[in-house]
Amino acid sequence: MKQTILLATVLGSLTCSHLFAESPNTLSLSEKMSGWELLFDGKTAENFRNYKKDTLNSGWVVKDGALVRAAGGAGDIITKQQYSAFELMLDYKISKAGNSGLMFHVTETEATPWRTGPEIQIQDNVDGHDPQKSGWLYQLYQPPGDPATGETVDATRPAGEWNQLHIRITPNQSEINMNGVRYARFKKGDDDWNKRVAASKFAKFENFGKPNSGHIALQDHGNEVAFRNIKIRDLSKDNAVKNPVSGTLELEPVLAFPNLKWANWEPVDERGRPQSIRPVVVTYAGDESGRLFVMEQHGVIYTFKNDPKVTESHVFLDLRSKVNYSDRQNEEGFLGMAFHPNFKENGEVYVYYTTVPGQISVISKFTVSKENPNQVDPNSEVEIMRIEQPFWNHNGGTLAFGPDGYLYIGLGDGGSGNDPYDNAQNLSSLLGSILRIDVNAKQDGKNYSIPADNPFIRNKEARPEIYANGLRNTWRISFDRESGALWCADVGQNLWEEINIIRKGGNYGWNMKEGTHPFGSKAANPSEVIDPIWEYDHGVGKSITGGLVYRGSKLPELVGKYIYADYVSGQIWALDYDAEKGKVNSNLAIPSPKMPIVTFGEDAEGEIYFCIVTNNGKGIYTLKKK
Secondary structure, three states: OHHHHHHHHHHHHHHOHHHOOOOOOOOOHHHHHOOOEEOOOOOOOOOEEEOOOOOOOOOEEEEOOEEEEOOOOOOOEEEOOOEOOEEEEEEEEEOOOOEEEEEEEEOOOOOOHHHOOOEEEEEOOOOOOOOOOOOOEOOOEOOOEOOOOOOEOOOOOOOOOOEEEEEEEOOOOEEEEEOOEEEEEEOOOOHHHHHHHHOOHHHHOOOOOOOOOEEEEEOOOOOOEEEEEEEEEEOOOOOOOOOOOOEEOOEEEEEOOOOOOOOOOOOEOOOOOEOOEOEEEEEOOOOOOOEEEEEEOOOEEEEEEOOOOOOOOEEEEEOOOOEOOEOOEOOOOEEEEEEOOOHHHHOEEEEEEEEOOOOEEEEEEEEEOOOOOOOEOHHHOEEEEEEEOOOOOOOOOOEEEOOOOOEEEEOOOOOOOOOOOOHHHOOOOOOOEEEEEEOOOOEOOEOOEOOOOOOOOOOOOOOOOEEEEOOOOEEEEEEOOOOOOEEEEEOOOOOEEEEEEEOOOOEOOOOOEEOOEEOOOOOOOOOOOOOOOEEEEOOOOOOEEEEEEOOOOOOHHHOOOEEEEEOOOOOEEEEEEEOOOOEEEEEEEOOOOOOOEEEEEEOOOOOEEEEEOEOOOOOEEEEEEO
16 A cells, blocks of 8 residues: 555656756756757847858847847848757747748858758748748758658648757768658768759759858748757767766676576577577566566566576476567567566466567466466466557567556557557557556456546546557656656657656657657647656667666665666666656766667566677676676
8 A cells, every 4th residue: 555655646746847848948958968059048149140241130139039030131140150060959930921941061152051051941831932841951852751641741830830950960971850750861972962963953053062061051031930949969070979977887787697598599590590589578576486587579488596696597488389579570579577466376477479470469467387386387378458550660568567556568659650640649549558457357358457547537539548648669667666656768769769757647748749859740738748857869879778766785876766778879877866856866877888778677676687689698687886
């Protein structure tokens, strides 16, 4: 009962306003740490001047925290500083039928900025007078076609609403993102670029697109347009992005079980091909047996003694004949497991897997063999739930019993990109949500029931299993064993990775937001969505691996901190979050050899483990003091 009260207290406290986005023209802690700077503070335009002028014309004014082209004769403006490799974010709001633009690598050698600097179009796409739409690189690159409709993607929001443009310009690759949606990738000066320039109106301008550094320009096209949240990150030194940390912990990864052998596994198959071990869950049974359990994505659960010197493991459950997994579709497979809170008495273990032939997720209950406590009875399967997936990716898959005794299930949005079926915002779909069910009772012919306080139980249009929604691809969720808070790492799409603390009935914004930033053409109501407590951009890492709040005793410097990683960049961090104040105190680096971590876990004592995919069987690590 004490844990249940703690959970309700923690989750109920998250309704306060600190969860929503920062005020315009400010930098978040993560942005500051990773090298972003403000080009416009909402008060003065001191970082801009008119093209070929020393000052800013009076037609540009600062009004209501925005830089506004408000009167005739304003003229094109440029940054006082020049940039070569950089990232830029800004919000713009265009008037009805309005037109403007953003140019980069502008030099003051021509009569107008666009004769040297490529232009990203800004306009009202509904009533605008130009066939080149917002976010297009003028006459050069435009968004791809929508796979469902064939029509060119349009992620812009209507005239009078704020849109966010994000560009990254580097010698190796550049990109344009409109409201988080990837519009184009290109490389200035390569064969494709030169071919497109030669076929455009810019071909007659000798210097067009040739400079590799220059000013950033905002265009006066005779219409009212407003800009705010203008943020820049200079990448000119080595394209490197600062690690968003406030310090480094004196810890290091070490193999947790260096001599462990996986039962019935060899590094090569019968045809001599390499075989990997993909450990995606590390957990314990809560039965005081001193065992650890590792779920392997191909379809096997192993168990072994929780001892650094252990050499032998046992196959706890082998479902390879039922589990669908391939390296080409590696977000399917054996993905989640959780022991019933009363496992010691009832022997029940719950699993989540993709069944053959694929794109169907199954959640089932198995029972341990009465003759062998190290083996599940393979014939004891009771199917709890079956969920059809429209695509092979974004399966989520975490199972976790909460302090309230209910089973929580993390589901992705169904896959592909952009959430094409809007599953995460559709309460009649289970996808893009965290579910909460009672596996101790049956209801309406199902092998589970709905907790009476589930948030949407009285909404006839909603699936009553849903506990929270608006999530893209949860990897992973975990409960803080002390506070009861439910932590969720949500893998981003093009620009942002995020960490959320989940509360009952919460909407976490996808696919209207990615992190704290707009996504797509539909605006989210700030009063109806909850922002993450932490985010980092894709200059830092590109696929978050959620972990857990450390509650062990061996590493006191980690106690109370959320340990997580990024699979692509290999960074490991410890996030210090103050739940009462609703703010992050610090994000600390844990040094590592850039490990592609796929999962975290803990043992009965709260000590932490994490895993990588391996071809030699040595993929489970822990942390120790240097």
